[in-house]
Amino acid sequence: MQIDVINPATKRVVETLNRSNVEEVNDAVATALQSFETWRQKTSEERGVVLHAIADGIEASATELANLIVSEQGKPLPVAMMEVGGAVAWTRYNADLSQKPEVLEDSEERRVEVHRLPLGVVASITPWNWPLMIAIWHIMPALKAGNSVVVKPSSNTPLSTIKLVDIVCEVEPGLLGFVLGGKVAGEALVTHPDVKKLVFTGSTPTGTHLASLIAKDLKKVTLELGGNDAGIVLANADIDKLASKIYMSAFINMGQTCAALKRLYVHRSKYDALCNALVDMAKAEVVGNGMEEGVTFGPVQNKNQYDLVTSMIRQARDSGSEVIAPELPEGLDGYFIAPTIIKNPPLELSVVCDEQFGPVLPVIPYDDVKEVMKDAIHKEFALGGSVWGEESDELDWVVEQLDSGTVWINNHAEVLPHIPFGGNKLSGLGVEFGVEGFLENTRRKVVSYSKK
Structure with a gap:
């Protein structure tokens, strides 16, 4: 069976x-395991040198990578270039991480x-958004x-990942491999006995299913799953700023974006001003082929x-909510949706209750922040959240x-390479980034030296 990679701006097959x-x-997996046996013997410093060389290769291929991202994912070229730049920065950050032993005790009696x-072969399953x-x-x-790693990219966006594999293997052959496909390839990869960890970014149902498959052999797992992030704008917020x-x-x-702001609760005194500002920004966008x-x-x-x-937007319009979006330019023949603001939607609407993962933002007025907090805290998801306003006891309470x-x-x-990131509730398990995220790719060994 084959995979057609579609350009979402044209609906045409790219490859x-x-x-x-x-x-x-x-x-x-066999190739990755063979590579692991050599790679694991290198010092942390030697591995850092290799990662810097990989970062050099990504930089050298920046234009090609960005063009691939636009053709398969659809984002504008400047955003794709930003994605490539972020990939370089994240690679260099990890290259410089220290792996020195942590000393828990160094006394007259013992040194601990x-x-x-390292774990072995890591299975990576990635989504189509970034x-x-x-x-x-x-x-x-x-x-x-x-x-070593075997990655399975989304079938919608495999091209930039395949190029990344080429870049890595030019520096260190066999260290990174890839497989393509859906359920068959994914399940065969994560259940393989030589795979010792799964890292997955995607939907909560898929993540929990994959985790259930590997529970029997206790593989390590990091899951970054769905979210329905709320933002709360306080009465003292400076809307212009x-x-x-x-x-x-x-x-x-x-x-x-998994951690994008997806529900916005705004104090009634600031509601109209903020909605008008958001609508003006939406109208200023130039929608088209990236x-x-x-x-x-x-x-x-x-x-x-x-x-x-589009079904969420249609449901909101049918409910009587005010749906505001600029007209799309004529002649577009892709999966285009203009940036859409939905004013005062009923709280039971899907666009409020569920993760829309698209260019639509429900904006909900409130009068009492303590009352609205009951709606802002989602029963299932807890990836990110935000509060907007000046310093105050109310902000601290939120x-x-x-x-x-x-x-x-x-x-x-905002995510940064040195700051741990992960979700609570059904939004994930474990963390990525920073030292804490790095350590999730290792197994612990305590060494205790008796001095007496």
């Missing part, structure tokens, strides 16, 4: 690739150290820890997501109440 069968998955050992960046997030800390950051937090990558100069807003990545988001893995103040959706 046709073969799906991996079980035998090919087994071969990829914690050593960190195809290169999320692959880097999975792969580079695993490699620095001494593991914050509106553009709120807009970008919601509509970055056409809203197709390869065209001047385009700032691309399509939704695939038909399924397009159908889901920060205390929000139960998400990350709470931002006057910001949202």
Whole structure:
């Protein structure tokens, strides 16, 4: 069977690739295991040198990678270049991480150290929204820890990942492999007895299913799953100062970001001013093919997501909510949805209750922050959350109440290589980034030296 990679701006086939069968998955794992036996013997410093060389290769291929991202994912070229730049920065950060033993005690009686050992072959399964960046997030800390990796990119966006594999293998052959396909390849990969860890970014149902498959042999697992992030704008918020950051937090990558701001609760005194500002920013976007100069807003990545988001917008309009969006330019023939603001939607609407993962933002007025907190805290998801306003006891109270893995103040959706990131509740298991995320790619060995 084959995979057609579709350009979402044109609905045309970019490239046709073969799906991996079980035998090919087994071969990829076998190659990675053989590479691991050599790679694990290298020092942390030697692995760091290799990762810097990989970063050099990504930089040298920046234009090609960005063009691949635009053709398969749809985002505007400047955003794709930003994604490549982030991939370089994340690779270099991991290259420089230290792996020195942690000393827990050094007394007259004993010296106790914690050593960190690699796991073996790591399976990475990545989504279609940030195809290169999320692959880097999975792969580079695993490699620095001494593991090898087999990655299965989304069938919608495999091209930039395949190029990344080529770049890595030019520096260190066999260290990173890939397989393609859906359920067959994915399940064969994660259940393979020589795979010792799964790192997955995607939907909660898929993540929990994969985790159930590997529970019997106790593989390590890191899951970054769905979210329905809420932002709360306080009565003391400076709308002129914050509106553009709120807009970008919601509509970055056409809203197709796990930790994007997806529900916005605004104090009634600031409601009209903020809604008007958001609508003006939406109208200023230039919607079109991401390869065209001047385009700032691309399509939704695939038909399924397009159908889901448009159905949410239609339901909101049918409910009597005010749906505000600029007209799309004539002549577009892709999965385009204009950046859409939904004013005062009923709280039971799907666009409020569920993760839309697209360019639509419900904006909900409130009068009492303590009352609205009951709606803002989601029963199932807790990836990110934010509060917007000046320093106050009320702001501190909101920060205390929000139960998400990350709470931002006057910001949202910002992730950094040195800051741990992960979700609570059904939004994930474990963390990525920083030292804490790096250590999830290792196994602990305590060494206790008796001095008497």
